[in-house]
Amino acid sequence: MAEGTVSAYDREAGWGTIVPDDGGPPVRVHQVEIRSHGEHALERGERVTFAIQEDDDGAFATAVTPLGPILSEEELARLDLVPEPEPARNGAATAATDRPEEPEKLPIWLRAAIALVAFTALPLFVIGMFQVSDGNDGGLPLLIGGVIMLTALEWIPHDRW
Structure with missing residues (x-):
């Protein structure tokens, strides 16, 4: 020791x-x-x-x-043990914690809209997929709408939700 x-x-x-x-x-x-x-x-x-x-x-x-x-x-x-200088706190990661600053969250109304899209996109996709697989062409708009909505959700930065 x-x-x-x-x-x-x-x-x-x-x-x-x-x-x-x-x-x-x-x-x-x-x-x-x-x-x-x-x-x-x-x-x-x-x-x-x-x-x-x-x-x-x-x-x-x-x-x-x-x-x-x-x-x-x-x-x-x-003993020549001088205090270490405090790290600059300019919004960047601090030396003591090495954690980046958390990004600003989206407004609550926008997060609610994103949640609504997320909860409706998957059922639209699944229902459209079953209808198209049964030969019903009426399910094609549901399937396409679900794919578009799920793709749009991927473009939103998840760390801002």
Whole structure:
């Protein structure tokens, strides 16, 4: 198990970084890896033990156990553990969460109209298909209408519903 100092931790996002005592690069830590009673959160300057694993994004800490007192800002500065700058919040994905901004939803009346089209398109298609397969040419407009409506639904961005 390695030992280190928490250089940054965002309670809201549940992510932070730990600087190992052996001088290695900082490693990421997530709140689910914190082994403590009560709240699973860390404080800047807190001493911890941890194991290191690798994934596609680099090294991250597992089995993180707090050791004791939190270092003061002077002690952190002496160890050259300066706070990391906050990521710019300009509408793009934030570094702490790596989640893109959710697109603006369509107005409720338009979402209701889309739902109405969706609920009528499939029955039109199925009824038209059965009527055409039975030799009834009167079902052809239903079949074509259902195909057109289902195709039109594919053009609407689903993440805006």
